[in-house]
Amino acid sequence: MKKFMDENFLLQTETAQDLYHNHAAKLPIIDYHCHLDPKMVAEDYQFKSITELWLGGDHYKWRAMRSNGVEERYCTGDASDWEKFEKWAGTVPYTLRNPLYHWTHLELKTAFGITKTLNPDTAREIFDECNAKLATPEFSARNLMRRYRVETVCTTDDPADSLEYHIATRKSGFEIKMLPTWRPDKAMAVEVPSEFRAYMEKLSEASGIRISTFDDMIDALRKRHAFFAEQGCKLSDHGVEEFYAEDYTEAEIKAIFDKVYGGTELTRGEMLKFKSAMLVAFAEMDWETGWTQQFHYGAIRNNNTKMFRLIGPDTGFDSIGEFSTAKSLSKYLDRLNTEGKLTKTILYNLNPCANEMIATMIGNFQDGSVPGKIQFGSGWWFLDQKNGMEKQMNALSLLGLLSRFVGMLTDSRSFLSYPRHEYFRRTLCNLLGNDVENGEIPFCEMARVRQMTEDISYYNAKKFFQF
Template structure:
């Protein structure tokens, strides 16, 4: 019987162990997509206790606690930090076979050297050990990143953001690059006219432009896109239910924008046309600057209206959606490709039923100009666990080139999430190890090891031109 979470965790063969320990383990991390708070990195904050760095904002844990019958006061409510941690500790034993069980104990081991199993009985001891370390300078945010050999953090930022903290980070020369990511979802959210108008008003203040027509709106957003580029941005990101690719004319979009500024309700078709137009403009700007564009597709968000009203978005009420993806995605990418304006692109799906769809879609637009120009991104959100990663890698292997994958990302709000890269690397090495020992690929450790290192690090370094 194997020991839980030992050095060969998830590595089922000698070959897998060699690939991981000799090739993957010590590679630096390029975390090109996350939701870390740049201000905390810039100020090199230290956290008062483990609850603050581990449970604040982590809706993965919140969903598990709610499912385990924990009252909301212990999750997002007014209970003390220790009481919240204790309720999480009591929940952990019930997360067996959920990736949270693995991530929790990986993080306790890798950051704090704690090998005890977290439960109600061990909660006080583990809380005190971790909290004492976190309050020391050796466990500041920057040092937490150094522990995991993080070279790049790609944060997710609204076009109106000042990026002031990125400037501080990149000016300090402490071995970490912080790159902002242009996330303009709010700028195209025409389904909520009042919300979009409030956003446009905010954009006016940032750009010093009076935005009364569509041309000025584009000018303002382009100004912000340029500003992001000047401050190191080389990636955009969109979190959408699906790609929008309705046919439209410039006159139609200008008329729709006039209705928005007049606070008139749009028809569903007008909403779709506006979203479609905005996506094209953003994509063209990305291509002009040589950026990478990312599309996270398929989340059905804010399902629980009562709790959304009480707690707001991004608090754990989202799920996998069953949106139709293929036809509109093909139409969108084809329009850009036909006009020679298709930037490097990463596609992430949340519905595992779309794995093969994505794996084959990328092949339609990989034109030989760049290795892996259009990517099927690694398992995202509900799929960034063992089964989801394996299915994504198998689909990509069968229908594309796994060897050109740009690797893993945390997509996390927590500075303790970096063992997810280790998790991915162990699973990757185990897949290759199994194939070698089964005689399905040659026993050429040097070459396979190089491919592993490419996936873990070098592919992303080349792709994002770091």
């Protein structure tokens, strides 16, 4: 029987162990998509407790706690830090076979050097030990990033954001790059006219351009896009339910803008046309600047209306959606490609039933200009666990080139989520190691396998994004 989470955790063969310990583990981390708070990095935030650091915004943990019968006040409510931590510790033994069990203990081990398993009996001891360490300068936000040998992080930022904390961080001389990512979802969120109008006013103030027409909005977005580029931005990101590729005319889009800007609700058909036009406009801006565009699609968000009204979005009431996206995705990419305006692209699907579709779709638009120009993104959200990552890599391996994959990211708000890169690297090394030892990859190609491991863990991302 193997010991839980020893040095060879998830590594089933000697070849896998060699690939991980001698190649993947030694490399820095490029976290090219996350949701860290830039202010915390700029101010080198000192966390008040392990509860704040671990449970402050982690809807993965909240979902598990609710499923375990824990009342909401211990998740997002007014319970004390200790009470919340105690409830989480009581939930952890019930998360066996959930990735939360592995992530929890990887984070305790790699950040705090704690190898005890978390349960009600060890909760107080672990709570006190973590808090004592968090009170020291060595465990500030920046030092946690240093601890995990982070080289670059890309946060997720609205076009109207000032980016003041990115600027301040860079000027401070902090050696780890913190770059913004352009996330313009609100500029195409026309479902509620009053909210869209309020956002236009915010965008107008940020850009210095008075917005009253569609052309004004595009000018304002272009100005902000240029500002993001000046601050080192190299990626955009779009969170969409599905891909939008309706036919439209310029006159139609201008009329739709006037309608929603004036406070009138749109029909579904009008919404789809407007979103389709905006996705094209965003893609053209990214192509002009050589950015990489990312699409995270397939989530049904805020399913629980009661809880949405009580505590708002991003609180753990989202799920995998079912959408027929192949034709619209193909049409969207084909339009950009035909016009010579298809920039580097990463596609992340949330429903694993689309794995093979995405793996074949990306092959349609590779053009030889950049290795892996169109990428199948790593397992996302509900799929960023061992099984989900293996399925994504297997589909990419069978139908594309795993060797050109840009690898893992945290997609997290937590400064303790960096072990997800370790989790991914171990899973990758195990897949490749098993293939070698099963005779599916010849041993004479081990030099290539070792380089492939290092490329997917680090070098592909560094070259692809030109960090």
